Amino acid sequence: MNKIVPERFYKLGTQPNEMRELFEYGKKRKLEVGDDKVYDYSLGNPSSPAPAALNDSIREVLGKYSSIQLHGYTSSQGDQASRQTIADYLNKTHGFNCSGGDLYLTCGAASALAITLNAISMPGDEAIVFVPYFTEYKVFVEDAGMKLVEVPCRRTDFQIDFDALESAVNEHTKAVIINSPNNPTGAVIPEKDIIKLAKLLDDAQKKYGSAIFLIADEPYRELVYDDDITVPFVPKYYDNSIINYSFSKALSMPGERFGYIMVSPKSPYHDEVYFSVCGAGRSMGYICAPAIFQRAVPMCLGQTADISVYKTNRDILYNALVEYGYEVVHPDGAFYLFIKAMEPDAYAFCEKAKSLDLLIVPSDTFGMGGYVRIAYCVDTDMVRRSLPAFRKLAEMYGK
Amino acid sequence: MNKIVPERFYKLGTQPNEMRELFEYGKKRKLEVGDDKVYDYSLGNPSSPAPAALNDSIREVLGKYSSIQLHGYTSSQGDQASRQTIADYLNKTHGFNCSGGDLYLTCGAASALAITLNAISMPGDEAIVFVPYFTEYKVFVEDAGMKLVEVPCRRTDFQIDFDALESAVNEHTKAVIINSPNNPTGAVIPEKDIIKLAKLLDDAQKKYGSAIFLIADEPYRELVYDDDITVPFVPKYYDNSIINYSFSKALSMPGERFGYIMVSPKSPYHDEVYFSVCGAGRSMGYICAPAIFQRAVPMCLGQTADISVYKTNRDILYNALVEYGYEVVHPDGAFYLFIKAMEPDAYAFCEKAKSLDLLIVPSDTFGMGGYVRIAYCVDTDMVRRSLPAFRKLAEMYGK
Numbered sequence: 084m085n086k087i088v089p090e091r092f093y094k095l096g097t098q099p100n101e102m103r104e105l106f107e108y109g110k111k112r113k114l115e116v117g118d119d120k121v122y123d124y125s126l127g128n129p130s131s132p133a134p135a136a137l138n139d140s141i142r143e144v145l146g147k148y149s150s151i152q153l154h155g156y157t158s159s160q161g162d163q164a165s166r167q168t169i170a171d172y173l174n175k176t177h178g179f180n181c182s183g184g185d186l187y188l189t190c191g192a193a194s195a196l197a198i199t200l201n202a203i204s205m206p207g208d209e210a211i212v213f214v215p216y217f218t219e220y221k222v223f224v225e226d227a228g229m230k231l232v233e234v235p236c237r238r239t240d241f242q243i244d245f246d247a248l249e250s251a252v253n254e255h256t257k258a259v260i261i262n263s264p265n266n267p268t269g270a271v272i273p274e275k276d277i278i279k280l281a282k283l284l285d286d287a288q289k290k291y292g293s294a295i296f297l298i299a300d301e302p303y304r305e306l307v308y309d310d311d312i313t314v315p316f317v318p319k320y321y322d323n324s325i326i327n328y329s330f331s332k333a334l335s336m337p338g339e340r341f342g343y344i345m346v347s348p349k350s351p352y353h354d355e356v357y358f359s360v361c362g363a364g365r366s367m368g369y370i371c372a373p374a375i376f377q378r379a380v381p382m383c384l385g386q387t388a389d390i391s392v393y394k395t396n397r398d399i400l401y402n403a404l405v406e407y408g409y410e411v412v413h414p415d416g417a418f419y420l421f422i423k424a425m426e427p428d429a430y431a432f433c434e435k436a437k438s439l440d441l442l443i444v445p446s447d448t449f450g451m452g453g454y455v456r457i458a459y460c461v462d463t464d465m466v467r468r469s470l471p472a473f474r475k476l477a478e479m480y481g482k
Numbered sequence: 483m484n485k486i487v488p489e490r491f492y493k494l495g496t497q498p499n500e501m502r503e504l505f506e507y508g509k510k511r512k513l514e515v516g517d518d519k520v521y522d523y524s525l526g527n528p529s530s531p532a533p534a535a536l537n538d539s540i541r542e543v544l545g546k547y548s549s550i551q552l553h554g555y556t557s558s559q560g561d562q563a564s565r566q567t568i569a570d571y572l573n574k575t576h577g578f579n580c581s582g583g584d585l586y587l588t589c590g591a592a593s594a595l596a597i598t599l600n601a602i603s604m605p606g607d608e609a610i611v612f613v614p615y616f617t618e619y620k621v622f623v624e625d626a627g628m629k630l631v632e633v634p635c636r637r638t639d640f641q642i643d644f645d646a647l648e649s650a651v652n653e654h655t656k657a658v659i660i661n662s663p664n665n666p667t668g669a670v671i672p673e674k675d676i677i678k679l680a681k682l683l684d685d686a687q688k689k690y691g692s693a694i695f696l697i698a699d700e701p702y703r704e705l706v707y708d709d710d711i712t713v714p715f716v717p718k719y720y721d722n723s724i725i726n727y728s729f730s731k732a733l734s735m736p737g738e739r740f741g742y743i744m745v746s747p748k749s750p751y752h753d754e755v756y757f758s759v760c761g762a763g764r765s766m767g768y769i770c771a772p773a774i775f776q777r778a779v780p781m782c783l784g785q786t787a788d789i790s791v792y793k794t795n796r797d798i799l800y801n802a803l804v805e806y807g808y809e810v811v812h813p814d815g816a817f818y819l820f821i822k823a824m825e826p827d828a829y830a831f832c833e834k835a836k837s838l839d840l841l842i843v844p845s846d847t848f849g850m851g852g853y854v855r856i857a858y859c860v861d862t863d864m865v866r867r868s869l870p871a872f873r874k875l876a877e878m879y880g881k
Contacts, residue, residue, distance in 0.1 A: 086604060087602070087604075087693050087751045087754050087755070088601060088602055088604070088751070088754045088755055088757075088758035089600075089601075089603065089604060089758060089762075091761070091765075092600065092601055092757075092758040092759075092760075092761030092762040092765065093754060093757050093758045093761055094761065095760070095761030095762075095764050095765055096756075096757035096758055096759065096760030096761030096762075096764065097757045097760075097761070098761075103557075128550075128554055128555055129550070129554070130550065132548065132549035132550055133549040133553055137549070137553070138544050138549070141540070141544060141774075142541065142544065145537050145540060145541065149531065150531035150532040150536070150537070150734060151527075151528070151529065151531055151734070153737075154532050154536070154733075154734060154735040154736070154737050154738055155527055155528070155734075155736060155737045156527055156736045156737045157737055158502075190589055190739075190767070190768070190769075190772075191767075191769060193767040193768070193769050194766075194767035194768065195767070196767060197765070197766055197767030198767065201488075201491065202487060202488075202491055203486070203487055204488065205485065205486075205487070205488060219764075222764060222765050223765070223767065226765040226766070294486050334553075335549060335550070335553060335554075336553040336773075337553070337554060337555045338552075338553050338554045338555045338556055338770055338772070338773025338774075338776075339553055339772050339773050339774060340589075340769060340770065340771075340772055340773075352486045352487070355486050355487045355492060356486070356487055357495075358487075358491075358492050358495035358496045359487035359488060359491040359492045359495055360491075360495065361494070361495030361496075362490065362491030362492055362493065362494030362495030362496070362497075363488075363491040363494075363495075365494050365495065365618075365621060366490075366491065366494055366596070366621050366622070366625040367593075367596055367625070367766050367767070368589070368590075368592040368593035368594070368595060368596025368597065368622065368766070369589070369592070369593065370589075370590060370592050370739060371737055371739070372739075373589075373737070373738050373739055373772040373775070374735075374737030374738050374739075375540075375737075375738060375774070376772070377737075
């Protein structure tokens with residue numbers, strides 16, 4: 084390499100993003116064969132518009148506050164009233180008892196995760212992630228100086244494999260990251276498994292005399308589609324919980340970068356962690372989350388983009404793929420389907436799909452081979468048009 | 483300390499912010515003695531409202547773009563068209579030749595600095611700052627793993643002391659941070675000194691076979707008040723220049739966090755640095771700068787808040803303070819006056835000022851003793867009302 088800049092950052096900055104490259108390919112391909120003949124399932128970008136409440140709230144705060152009040156600095160952790168409004172909403176929704184003082188507003192879940200991991204990382208610490216996982220976990224964990232420990236999920240349902248987890252937890256374990264509803268599998272961790280996970284971590288803390296933080300990365304919390312599916316609020320089950328939330332998906336505003344860190348008030352290390360979050364944020368150049376959204380988003384709590392389109396897409400795709408002979412675990416949330424590739428090499432499988440103008444992402448991007456991710460945050464019309472290509476792809480494998 | 487969180491971050495998170503504490507004291511004191519009897523010069527927050535163009539542009543983009551276009555992800559470095567618009571503006575204004583591909587949009591100057599320093603920091607590297615300096619430089623430099631090297635300014639005019647600089651530059655020097663117009667002194671580095679600085683750094687690069695980056699931290703660029711004062715555009719004078727810009731002060735929108743990094747296309751290390759900036763940003767959890775401002779701010783380029791109020795305040799204060807016997811260097815920009823404390827201990831001096839309900843900040847916060855900072859981004863009425871207190875303070879020291 085060179086001696087001017089750190090190799091790690093240069094590599095991260097030049098690393099091709101497979102999903103984005105596929106998306107760019109799709110754009111070009113559409114020019115060649117027509118928009119309606121390319122089936123792009125590459126990116127996890129919300130396709131349902133933000134609820135009207137978002138723009139209405141932005142317009143309202145533009146009129147309601149003076150320029151200095153609205154666009155001025157808030158405290159670094161965020162406006163106190165805004166944080167309290169969000170805390171009140173969490174308490175009401177989940178029967179919990181946190182306050183604005185437990186929240187630190189962030190530029191989305193990515194900054195929440197990066198800050199949280201830096202804030203708790205001590206030399207020798209390890210962070211456990213469940214495979215498959217969102218690619219950036221590796222980046223954030225390693226940048227925080229922790230060792231990434233990958234624990235495979237059960238292949239049958241993409242839920243936690245507790246035997247595998249138990250053998251991975253040791254005296255160095257400092258964090259366990261869960262992401263439910265999950266990117267890329269769509270799995271939602273049921274309450275009984277959260278209870279089991281809490282017990283396992285509590286036992287480990289006692290055994291090793293350590294603190295293990297359960298980090299719940301929850302950008303997809305609101306994206307569940309069936310009445311019998313709920314996403315447990317982990318701080319109710321485990322005291323050393325930290326929530327990393329983003330409004331990106333619920334309010335279809337991923338570009339605006341707005342979310343929060345909630346350090347559970349039940350954690351015996353609450354103050355150490357909260358102040359370390361403030362310090363880590365400060366040292367990483369975070370001052371306050373974008374002020375206009377600190378004012379506008381609390382006016383939209385409980386609202387979401389119209390997520391029924393995702394449910395429709397999921398149902399059409401799931402049923403069709405099962406019919407065509409794909410091995411699919413029924414996804415309960417987020418907007419992803421994770422299906423088994425029909426040959427061992429997911430890249431080769433995706434190349435075949437690409438020859439049918441079906442753009443899907445090999446699971447290698449998510450830390451494991453042999454599967455593909457289908458991001459169904461797209462037009463329902465495109466889903467319908469894409470079905471013959473999925474059928475044809477299966478037929479190429481003799482299904 | 484404890485073994486749960488890094489001591490450094492915990493300390494940074496709990497460290498009292500003297501300026502903010504003074505501001506909070508002022509709020510309480512106003513309740514006791516009345517709003518008009520407390521003269522709060524503690525915080526560097528713009529007091530002039532954003533130009534109407536800012537809110538107009540926000541309203542316009544809310545109507546012009548679809549929700550998905552407006553609030554969706556841009557590329558990590560920022561929307562290409564927005565970056566090009568800003569580059570075009572820079573080229574037109576400064577007779578330069580950069581492109582959108584040289585820009586990386588950030589959450590303000592703090593994140594620009596934190597990302598830039600991380601992006602260029604190699605083991606053993608040193609970063610030079612000129613004393614007095616904005617407190618957070620120390621935080622960002624040290625967090626990036628660099629050694630902070632403090633070079634005192636000339637006390638006579640707070641300009642670069644080239645002898646002191648020359649003896650501080652060595653084979654480990656990787657960055658020199660300048661901040662012109664300056665916080666806390668208000669000094670603007672004149673063109674002849676930028677030329678001299680460029681020559682000194684070029685010579686050092688040749689001598690040591692090294693790369694030294696000149697980082698221009700420019701949130702106050704537009705805040706100059708006299709026709710004969712210009713702020714040189716450093717990339718025209720020195721190839722290894724990196725600009726860290728923020729719209730916080732020019733557009734009075736510090737809470738919205740929007741700015742950019744511009745890696746000079748003339749740098750022989752442009753690509754290494756630019757991609758390392760992308761990688762460092764990624765690993766610190768920055769994805770894209772808030773999207774609504776990526777669209778709205780380029781529509782306001784060249785506009786500023788009404789800065790005439792700052793000029794009025796500066797002129798009233800400067801003339802009065804000189805008359806009362808204070809030692810003041812005439813400030814050419816930003817919204818700060820930096821005056822000599824009338825006793826060696828600036829804290830003691832500020833306590834005496836406080837007893838007159840005059841809230842000013844000891845220079846120790848900026849890395850040197852014996853001075854105080856007066857942030858005159860306040861109501862002109864308050865400036866006028868405060869003059870008797872400044873006079874009385876001087877009288878307490880026999881002036």
